[in-house]
Amino acid sequence: MNPMFTPPLHSQRHQFVIDFVRKKQPKKVADLGCGECKLLKQLRFQRNIELLVGVDITGAKIKKHMHRLAPLSTDHLQPTFDQLHIDLYQGSVTQRDARLRGFDLMTSIELIEHLTLPDLELFSSVVFGYMRPASVIVSTPNSEFNKLFPGLTGFRHSDHKFEWNRSEFRSWALKVCLDYGYEVEITGVGEAPQEQQESVGFCSQIGVFQRLNVSPDRDEEEVFSYTLVYSVNYPTLRDNNTFTRVLVSEVLFWAERLKNRWMEETTGGTNCVLPHSQTEQQKPSACTDRLGCPGGGGGEELTVSLWINDQEESGIVNRFVVVPLAALWSFCPKIAELSGNVSNLRRFLMDQPQVKLSQDGSALLVKCEAQEPEQINSDDEEDAPAVQCSHQTEPEEDWEAKI
Known part of the structure; x- marks a missing residue:
């Protein structure tokens, strides 16, 4: 059936949900009858969602596909301030579970037609009466469209218990609204040829339910019927x-990048001389390195001053390039975003064993080489010239995941 539609019908149903999520920005979303977790796999990229839950009666199916929802390597390498927790449950939509109460959105995509009519009554009671999400999206086949499928006799799937026409679906939806305090908008996806659209409607009809009662939920018995399969x-x-x-x-x-660039320029040019030893008590001989600002517009540049500092330990002189925290904060937008200001940056780095700060905590010491004390000629320090070094940085890679 899907080859009739571009994009495929299941993609259109999922895109309908994604568009709704982008518009309404729900934080807690559950997909009932999640099956192979395809919709959940797309919804995890919607940054407004903080809790994403899937429920399916077939635990084996969940276990087979649940690893689709594991964090990607980019989620570990480039995490954001957004929060996301995912739970998958084995359970029936005809059973109550208190963990699914109070959601912003629940979806039931091509599910209800697999239920017997008595189970459909339980579904309505559980979802709209007990769980009471703010919004519910229900899609189901439109039987009036079936005549457009060549060779189709009976239902579209052998497990379907019923397939409603548009009038039957609307009657059920309006009864749900009357019984449980919702309003509904009827729409759909999968358009018929233009000359038949009015007579047959959409291939999948969709009801978008919105809860009318904004008062606190009624006290209900806390029931836990579902089995947590993945979290x-x-x-x-x-x-x-x-x-x-x-x-x-x-x-x-x-x-390290600033240090390497500076070392390359100061030692690689014909007139460049690497500055000699400086103690933190002495005024350093500064080198100005002009660097393109990744966060700036056009040709905006920042001036970054680096210098050499030598420290002797156990007869070995460790040579460091001194990188001021203010320079790092100004140069890298990601560091500025994370820390907020230079004072916070200093505080965050103070107790980190991977980081070596200057005595006053104003700069990072990046090791560049180790020398014996007699190799250092401090008499030449005052003659070390300042060096102008310039380069343009590469743009930052956009790690943002796309659907």
């Missing part, structure tokens, strides 16, 4: 450990 938290910068890992990683990456 995962996506990495988020709201988690302190994740936040610290990402911030430190960004700081070390950009500090």
Whole structure:
């Protein structure tokens, strides 16, 4: 049947839900009859969703496809402040479960036609009467469209218990609204040829239900009928450990990059001389490196000052390039976004073992080489010239996942 439609009919149904989610921005979303988790796999990229739940009566099907919902490598490498938790349950939509109460949106895509009429009554009572989400999207086949499928006799699927025409679906939807305090808009996806659209309607008819009663839900017995099969938290910068890992990683990456660029320019040019040893008590000989700002517009540039600092430990002189935190904060938009200001950046880095800060905590010390003390000629320090070094940075890669 799907080859009649471009894009395929199941894609149109899922896109209808995604468009609704983008418009209404629900935080808690459940898909009843989630099956192979295809809709959930797309919904996980909607950043407004904080809790995503799937329910299906067939546990084996969930277990086979649940790993589609595991975080991607980019979710670990480039986490955001958005939160996402996913739960998958084995259970029947005819049974109550208190964990699914109070959702912003529930979807039932091509599910109700698989229920007997007594079970459909239970479905209505459980979803609209007990769980009472703010919005419900229900899709089901429109039997009037079936005559357009060549060779089709009976129902579209052997497991269907009924297939309603448009009048029957509307009657059921209006009764649900009357019984449980909702209003409904009837629409659909899968258009017929233009000359037949009015006579047969959509291939899949859709009811979009909105709860009218905004008062607190009634006290109901807490029932837990479903079995949790899969549960995962996506990495988020709201988690302190994740936040610290990402911030430190960004700081070390950009500090090393600045150091390497500066070392390359100061030692590679014909008139460039690498500055000699400086103690933190002495005024350093600064080198100005002009760098394109990734967050700036057009040809905007920032000036970053780097210099050399030597520290002796156990007879070995460790040479560091000094990268001011203010320079890192100004240069890298991601560091600025994460830390907020330079004072916060200093505080976040203070106790991190991977990071070596200057005595006053104003700069990062990036190791560049180790030398014996006699190799350092401090008499030449005042003669070390300032060097102008310039390069344009590469644009940051957009890691944002796309549907």
